[in-house]
Amino acid sequence: MAMSKEAMLEKPTKRKACEMLESSEQPSPNTMDKSPQGQEKNRPTKRLAKADSKAIKVANNLSTLAFKNAFIPSENLVYRTTKRAKQASTTAAPPQVFNIIFHEASELTKNQMYQCFNLIESTSRSDYESCATFGWHPRRKRREMSEDEMRYLLVYSNSSSPNPPKGCDNADNQTAHDEDNDQAKIQDGNLVAFLSFMLTHDSTPCVPVLYIYEIHTWPLTRGIGLGQHLMHLAETIARNVGVQKVMLTCFMRNTKAMGFYESMGFSKDVCSPEERVTRGRTVEVEYVIMSKEISAR
């Protein structure tokens, strides 16, 4: 995930509308069944949506520890693998055990925030820059990363204590020297991947969802199942909280990430923008909103 819905101009408005509906006693236009038998059908839908919304409010008010105890199985906070990263040099194997630390945004140290930002910038800056709708705005990105209710799953290699990385070049332009540097960073126990998410309301109709804002792994820890593990963990949290969908946004040009999400069962959400024709010109969409239904516990 390389961008958030907040960055989309129409999105904040939509989200506010969802929150207003959530607190309203009136049936929401989104949850209204427009069929002739609508009245009868509306009630359970509305009750269900309200119950789910309450679950989100409760979850968002929990302390980090309480949230972790309630929704994150402790065994999922360690990832062990015998897989070897495709880009790893032949001289050193990547670490095989990774620890995942759960935090809310306000608890991230400056170094952790810096490492996460660096990772986003090194993997996705070019995607942002080539997207007319977004562009690359570091200050806006940092603000979004610090939003209330943003939560993080930070992945560390199981070696020494975390050190701040000194930055990383774009993965696609890596040299052997860069790879050595990356390997050194990993062996120093630096942040090797992270996923950030928020429990919120989205889609059409507007429902409680777990929205994945970011998922990034350093190049040398790609292809060993870390991304998949983080996505499964996000789904587990969503299921345990009781939301209906996991959602995310992906740049159309990021075909690798899109293939990754599709392999995990995600598909285009009903609220994803469509190509449109305006004044005889076709406006192509630059991003896709993807989602996966979460079955109840």
Ligand SMILES: CC(C)(COP(=O)(O)OP(=O)(O)OC[C@H]1O[C@@H](n2cnc3c(N)ncnc32)[C@H](O)[C@@H]1OP(=O)(O)O)[C@@H](O)C(=O)NCCC(=O)NCCS
């Ligand atoms: C996308 C990303 C998070 C995936 O993480 P990862 O740790 O490399 O992925 P995993 O190792 O868990 O992949 C597991 C499986 O996903 C599937 N997969 C991964 N990439 C795929 C692709 N391009 N097409 C189809 N399936 C893919 C495969 O089944 C893979 O298993 P395999 O390697 O045994 O075939 C990572 O590549 C990344 O950080 N990319 C740069 C940042 C980015 O683009 N983030 C997403 C922004 S929207």
